[in-house]
Amino acid sequence: MSKSGENIQMDIYESGDEGAKLLPVSFEEWEERARKVLAAGPFGYVYGAAGAGDTHQANLDAFKKYQIRPRVCCDVSNRNLQVHLFGQSVPVPFLLAPIGVNSIFHSDAELAPAKVAADLGIPYILSNVSTLSLEKVAEVMGDALRWFQLYPPKDHELTKSLIQRAEAATVDFTLLGWREKDLRNAYLPFLSGEGMGNYFSDPVFRQKLDEPPEKNVKKASLKALEEGNNTCFTWKEVAFIREQTRLPLLIKGITHPEDAKLAVNHGVDGIIVSNHGGRQLDGAIATLDALPSVYEAVGREVPVLMDSGIRRGADIIKAIALGATAVLIGRPYIYGLAVAGESGVRQVIQNLIAETELQLAISGKSSIQKVDRSLVMKVRD
Numbered sequence: 122m123s124k125s126g127e128n129i130q131m132d133i134y135e136s137g138d139e140g141a142k143l144l145p146v147s148f149e150e151w152e153e154r155a156r157k158v159l160a161a162g163p164f165g166y167v168y169g170a171a172g173a174g175d176t177h178q179a180n181l182d183a184f185k186k187y188q189i190r191p192r193v194c195c196d197v198s199n200r201n202l203q204v205h206l207f208g209q210s211v212p213v214p215f216l217l218a219p220i221g222v223n224s225i226f227h228s229d230a231e232l233a234p235a236k237v238a239a240d241l242g243i244p245y246i247l248s249n250v251s252t253l254s255l256e257k258v259a260e261v262m263g264d265a266l267r268w269f270q271l272y273p274p275k276d277h278e279l280t281k282s283l284i285q286r287a288e289a290a291t292v293d294f295t296l297l298g299w300r301e302k303d304l305r306n307a308y309l310p311f312l313s314g315e316g317m318g319n320y321f322s323d324p325v326f327r328q329k330l331d332e333p334p335e336k337n338v339k340k341a342s343l344k345a346l347e348e349g350n351n352t353c354f355t356w357k358e359v360a361f362i363r364e365q366t367r368l369p370l371l372i373k374g375i376t377h378p379e380d381a382k383l384a385v386n387h388g389v390d391g392i393i394v395s396n397h398g399g400r401q402l403d404g405a406i407a408t409l410d411a412l413p414s415v416y417e418a419v420g421r422e423v424p425v426l427m428d429s430g431i432r433r434g435a436d437i438i439k440a441i442a443l444g445a446t447a448v449l450i451g452r453p454y455i456y457g458l459a460v461a462g463e464s465g466v467r468q469v470i471q472n473l474i475a476e477t478e479l480q481l482a483i484s485g486k487s488s489i490q491k492v493d494r495s496l497v498m499k500v501r502d
């Protein structure tokens with residue numbers, strides 16, 4: 122992929138009227154800048170987690186329990202970050218996670234991450250609750266790697282309609298988690314139609330309404346939310362979804378090895394170990410802690426991806442060493458979006474690529490494919 126650091130771009134200056142200003146570099150700096158530019162509601166929405174935030178914190182802490190044990194005297198002059206997923210090659214070992222309702226962070230909404238992902242050849246997983254419809258987002262992505270995340274609705278006809286393009290289903294969100302920041306801020310963007318791009322444009326959904334969503338946004342949004350509160354979703358529904366598409370189907374939100382086996386037995390093509398960034402079940406296991414047992418259970422049959430807590434190149438390498446084929450990036454790119462729109466997302470992603478490549482090289486590995494369990498040690502429980 123790159124030789125002697127050609128790929129390492131760290132364009133950390135942005136120009137403006139007052140001359141060159143420093144763009145953030147670390148995750149923490151992006152987060153702080155996002156805190157400054159966003160109102161309390163949207164910032165609390167992305168920053169916040171469920172309950173006391175214990176699972177969110179556990180996601181981050183889990184990465185500290187493992188340390189990289191580098192090899193030396195290895196030729197790392199040529200470096201390759203490529204991974205393979207479902208017959209396609211992806212230039213870096215990460216994807217952009219589905220994150221809903223991007224208009225609350227920046228007016229470019231989902232177009233910004235979609236364009237950056239398409240330019241860099243990275244898969245972008247469009248959220249079911251995106252502000253813009255998937256057709257609009259597909260338009261700017263062309264033939265790039267487009268994935269779609271589905272919150273399976275109660276209604277099968279609506280499920281089928283959405284599924285015609287669906288390639289990943291999230292199962293840890295049959296109900297909205299107890300989110301204290303959003304409760305305190307009385308903030309739920311969806312009631313004003315934000316994040317409803319895919320529902321409002323769906324012919325099956327529109328038929329369920331007695332008036333067009335544009336005429337009564339709140340009523341239509343409530344109807345969509347009611348569809349999404351799918352507490353009777355079971356493995357039978359997974360089988361139904363499997364029957365609807367021959368496209369690769371992944372389940373996002375698995376942390377238990379027995380669920381991973383059930384998913385594979387129901388014909389899914391991949392697993393995403395995720396706890397939704399600690400936003401759903403507070404007290405749940407950290408995903409890096411869950412990853413080894415899920416990998417052990419199904420990793421030889423299907424690719425196992427993971428997310429929740431990935432902030433730096435070192436985190437990516439640790440997750441890959443513990444069995445992940447690739448990881449998903451969540452909050453970091455949203456902070457980039459909030460701070461500087463498309464160029465903010467691009468900068469976050471480019472920094473992450475540069476850092477991952479450096480980390481890999483200094484670990485003594487010339488390619489992601491060479492990263493295995495022996496590269497990390499668990500140093501504490």
Ligand SMILES: Cc1cc2nc3c(=O)[nH]c(=O)nc-3n(C[C@H](O)[C@H](O)[C@H](O)COP(=O)(O)O)c2cc1C
Nearest residue numbers: 167218219220221248291397398429430431451452
């Ligand atoms: C603001 C926000 C919105 C999200 N929206 C969705 C969504 O629409 N669908 C989904 O499957 N996951 C959603 N997630 C979860 C992410 O896909 C991902 O699992 C999570 O952000 C990973 O954790 P991290 O941000 O701590 O890395 C959302 C997360 C955030 C922060």
Ligand SMILES: CCCCCCC(=O)C(=O)O
Nearest residue numbers: 221250294297311346400
């Ligand atoms: C209540 C509507 C669904 C919101 C989904 C967005 C999401 O996944 C999140 O974590 O927030």
